[in-house]
Amino acid sequence: MPKPSFVDWEPTEELQKKALEALEVARDTGRVKKGINETTKSIERGIAKLVLIAEDVEPPEVIMYLPGLCDDKNVPYIFVKSKKDLGAAAGIARPTAAASILVEGKGKDLVADVVEKIAALRK
Helix, strand or coil, rough: CCCCCCCCCCCCHHHHHHHHHHHHHHHCEEEECCCCHHHHHHHHHHCEEEEEEECCCCCHHCCHHHHHHHHHHHEEEEEEHHHHHHHHHHCCCCCCCCEEEEEEEEHHHHHHHHHHHHHHHHH
16 A cells, blocks of 8 residues: 555665654553554644554544644654554454654664654655
C-alpha cells in the first residue's frame, strides 16, 4: 500500500522497523499510548516523543489530521506499513492505527536515532 497522499515524505523500511523496535522497548521499559484517541491526547498535551501511524488505515480520514497536529506541536511522526505490526509492537493483540512513545525507557538512543533520521528525511 502506498503512503497516504497527504504525506510528502516516505521513511525507509529500515527506519520503520527501527521505529517499531523503539516502540517495543518503550512499551517494556518506558511508557506508550495506543490508539488514535490516546495518541491524539499525548500530542495535544505535548508529552509525545515520537508518534507512529499505520499507513493501511481505512478510511484514511481517520488519521489524516495526525501529521498536521504533530507538525503544529513539533512532535516527530513516522508512518509504518501496517496496523497489525503497530498493534503488535504496542503490545496489544489487535491492530492499531496509531501509537505514541511518552517515555523512551531503555529505548532513548533508539528513539533519538529515529527522530534524527526523520528530521533529515523531511528537509
